[in-house]
Every structure is written in structure tokens, then in C-alpha cells.
Amino acid sequence: MRLLIILLLTIISVSSSGQRLIGKYHTYFGHSLELREDSTFRHEWRFDLAGSWATGQWEVSNGIVYLKVKNVYDTLIREGKADSLVLSADEQSSRIKFEEFAGTQLSSGGQSIELDKVTDRLAIRGKRLYQVSKTGQVLRTKQPGIWNRKKRPTYYFKVE
Numbered sequence: 696m697r698l699l700i701i702l703l704l705t706i707i708s709v710s711s712s713g714q715r716l717i718g719k720y721h722t723y724f725g726h727s728l729e730l731r732e733d734s735t736f737r738h739e740w741r742f743d744l745a746g747s748w749a750t751g752q753w754e755v756s757n758g759i760v761y762l763k764v765k766n767v768y769d770t771l772i773r774e775g776k777a778d779s780l781v782l783s784a785d786e787q788s789s790r791i792k793f794e795e796f797a798g799t800q801l802s803s804g805g806q807s808i809e810l811d812k813v814t815d816r817l818a819i820r821g822k823r824l825y826q827v828s829k830t831g832q833v834l835r836t837k838q839p840g841i842w843n844r845k846k847r848p849t850y851y852f853k854v855e
Contacts, residue, residue, distance in 0.1 A: 716730050716755065716760065716819065717730050717731065717732050718730060718853055718854070718855045719853070719854050719855040720824060720851035720852060720853050720854065721851065721852060721854050722849060722850065722851050722852075723840070723847040723848065723849075724838070724840075724847070724849065725740055725741045725742045726738070726739070726740050726851070727739045727740075727741075728824070728851055730753055730760070734752055734753055734754060735750065735751065735752055735753070736750065736751060736752070736753045736762060737749075737750050738750075738762070738807075740807070742841075745804060746804035747804055747805060747806065747807035748804075748805075748806060748807065749764045749806065749807045750764070750765060750767065750786060751763045751764040751765040752765065755819070758818060758819050759816055759817065759818055759819070759827065760816070760817040760818075760819060760824060761815065761816055762814070762815050762816070762817070763815070764807075764815075766782060766806065767782070767783040767785075767786055767787070767788055767806060768780040768781065768782060768783055768788060769781055769782075769783040769784075769788060769789050769790065769791045769796075770788075770789075770790045770791070771791060771792075771793065771796050772790055772791065772792055772793075773792075773793050781796055782805065782806045783806060784799040784805055784806070814826045814827065817851065818833045820833075820850075822852065822853045823850045823851065823852055823853075824850060824851040825849075825850045825851075826849060826850070834849060835848070835850075836848075836849060837849070
């Protein structure tokens with residue numbers, strides 16, 4: 696009986712911590728992260744006219760939010776050549792012609808295929824999410840800004 700109660704309390708605790716995390720987060724460096732109820736996320740990075748986005752699944756384990764990016768692909772159709780997969784310019788997979796594909800390559804944004812703009816692990820500390828290094832260390836450093844060089848924290852803070 697005691698084991699059953701402990702198991703139920705653990706399940707309730709884990710599910711409620713996931714519920715608390717749902718919402719939108721921002722950084723001082725142009726990153727935004729939305730953690731959705733269905734365990735999906737959307738990450739965006741914007742600076743001036745450049746930007747990127749990524750979507751995928753998230754889960755919580757031992758106080759760490761794990762993000763797994765799922766790329767969205769379009770099927771590129773070209774006459775006389777085999778169809779091929781290319782990164783989609785939006786969140787919907789579709790069949791596109793070469794002209795449409797070439798137009799998307801001229802923009803200064805799009806889908807981010809690497810986790811250079813979004814970390815794959817975030818440590819939960821209150822209402823903040825801190826990046827975690829490849830060695831597992833929580834990064835609490837401050838980085839200088841681009842324009843005024845004032846040092847700001849790199850964590851994500853909840854806005855909704």
C-alpha cells in the first residue's frame with residue numbers, strides 16, 4: 696500500500712511539474728521557446744532581418760527539459776530528375792517546385808537543422824530555464840549584448 700501511494704505521488708508530481716512548464720519563454724538575446732501541452736515545442740531566434748525556427752518534442756526528467764528537434768521536409772519536384780527532400784520553409788510538409796525552393800533559399804531565415812540556436816537540454820530552476828552544457832553543467836553565465844555590451848543572463852524566463 697505504501698509503495699502504491701509513493702508511486703501515485705510521484706506520478707502526480709511529475710505531471711504537475713510538466714504542467715507548470717507549459718507556456719512561452721524568452722531570452723535577452725532574441726530566443727523564444729514555447730512549450731505546449733501536447734509535449735511539442737517551437738523555438739524561434741530573431742535578430743534584425745535574420746532568424747530561424749525549430750519544432751519538436753519535449754519531456755522532463757530529473758529537473759531537466761529535453762528537447763528533440765523534428766525537422767519538417769518538403770518534397771522537391773524537378774522535371775527529369777528524381778524527387779528529393781529539402782527542409783521546409785514552414786511547418787507543413789508539401790510538394791514544391793524548384794522555383795519555390797529557390798525563392799526560399801534567398802531569405803535570411805528558415806528552419807534550423809542544428810541545435811546551435813536551441814539547446815537540447817534546459818535545467819529547471821524556478822520560473823527560469825538554464826542551458827546545460829554538453830558536460831552536464833548548468834550555464835549561469837552572463838554574456839555581453841551586441842550594441843551596448845551590457846552583460847545579461849542567458850536563461851529563458853517565462854512570459855506567459
